[in-house]
Amino acid sequence: MKLTITNVSKRYGNSTIGLKDFSITMQSGILGLLGPNGAGKSTLLKMIATVSTPTEGLICLNKNNIIKDPNYMRRQLGFLPQDFGVYPNLNAIEFLKYMAAIKGVGGVNMNERINKLLEGLNLMEAAKKPIGSYSGGMKQRVGIVQALLNNPKVLIFDEPTVGLDPEERVRFRNLISELANDSIVILSSHIVSDIDTIADKVAIMKNGSLITHGNQEDIINRIRGNVFETIIPKPDLNAFKLEHTVVSTARKKGQLAVRYLSDEPIANSVPKEANLEDAYLYLTKIN
Ligand SMILES: Nc1ncnc2c1ncn2[C@@H]1O[C@H](COP(=O)(O)OP(=O)(O)OP(=O)(O)O)[C@@H](O)[C@H]1O
Numbered sequence: 001m002k003l004t005i006t007n008v009s010k011r012y013g014n015s016t017i018g019l020k021d022f023s024i025t026m027q028s029g030i031l032g033l034l035g036p037n038g039a040g041k042s043t044l045l046k047m048i049a050t051v052s053t054p055t056e057g058l059i060c061l062n063k064n065n066i067i068k069d070p071n072y073m074r075r076q077l078g079f080l081p082q083d084f085g086v087y088p089n090l091n092a093i094e095f096l097k098y099m100a101a102i103k104g105v106g107g108v109n110m111n112e113r114i115n116k117l118l119e120g121l122n123l124m125e126a127a128k129k130p131i132g133s134y135s136g137g138m139k140q141r142v143g144i145v146q147a148l149l150n151n152p153k154v155l156i157f158d159e160p161t162v163g164l165d166p167e168e169r170v171r172f173r174n175l176i177s178e179l180a181n182d183s184i185v186i187l188s189s190h191i192v193s194d195i196d197t198i199a200d201k202v203a204i205m206k207n208g209s210l211i212t213h214g215n216q217e218d219i220i221n222r223i224r225g226n227v228f229e230t231i232i233p234k235p236d237l238n239a240f241k242l243e244h245t246v247v248s249t250a251r252k253k254g255q256l257a258v259r260y261l262s263d264e265p266i267a268n269s270v271p272k273e274a275n276l277e278d279a280y281l282y283l284t285k286i287n
Pocket residue numbers: 012016017018019035036037038039040041042043044082
């Protein structure tokens with residue numbers, strides 16, 4: 001499996017640019033797509049999923065141009081869009097059978113597969129209740145199941161953990177790690193902790209552009225040695241922010257513990273081990 005995205009841009013109307021000259025190549029494994037709101041993550045994922053088409057550029061799966069031949073991608077694709085809608089009157093099993101029919105997959109094993117997936121996502125108990133009565137997290141899990149129905153080789157999840165509670169987030173991460181074997185998995189998020197434990201590679205986007213792409217370690221290495229923590233009085237925070245890139249703050253004995261990035265740390269700072277969150281905040285701030 002090889003997905004090649006070359007110089008892809010997307011314009012909405014005359015003035016809005018959703019994606020700018022985006023290029024990336026990926027093979028089997030998990031790619032975490034990180035970026036703040038409006039970065040272009042959904043715009044990119046929809047084009048890979050052949051739901052929309054680029055204004056410019058080329059997207060190929062195993063050398064097949066999927067803009068010209070979208071069915072080549074669709075046959076191997078599982079997609080959970082950000083605004084995934086369900087039919088509230090159907091129960092999960094009815095809905096999933098319907099989705100399987102739309103995808104043109106079925107056969108004698110489909111019921112078994114649906115049951116297995118429902119079990120894996122802890123939905124068996126509610127499987128015969130109307131989806132309209134489900135919590136947001138349960139609906140999201142139905143969306144994850146429908147993406148997996150056809151045993152996809154390319155799996156795209158747009159903000160899959162929205163609405164999931166912490167336990168469900170962990171279960172989702174485990175499931176994705178199991179599925180990733182020989183598939184291409186792309187998942188987007190603006191939350192670093194959704195991605196850092198499972199993604200082999202990370203792409204960071206902002207304002208429609210790719211800021212960086214690579215192994216987590218290489219991205220983190222860029223700021224290694226530049227992460228510090230210090231304690232400051234609360235009223236000093238705004239002035240401090242003018243001089244340094246603040247990653248996070250926490251209250252500490254009436255003052256503020258500030259985690260920040262700097263080439264020249266202030267006195268009384270303690271060096272800290274850099275992580276992906278630091279790198280993400282730094283790179284999206286300076287770019
Ligand atoms: N259908 C559309 N029509 C016009 N502009 C759009 C459309 N879809 C996205 N955009 C614009 O394109 C840019 C990228 O949006 P996109 O939804 O791809 O970002 P995102 O990274 O997925 O963010 P979010 O998590 O908020 O959805 C934004 O400026 C957005 O307003």
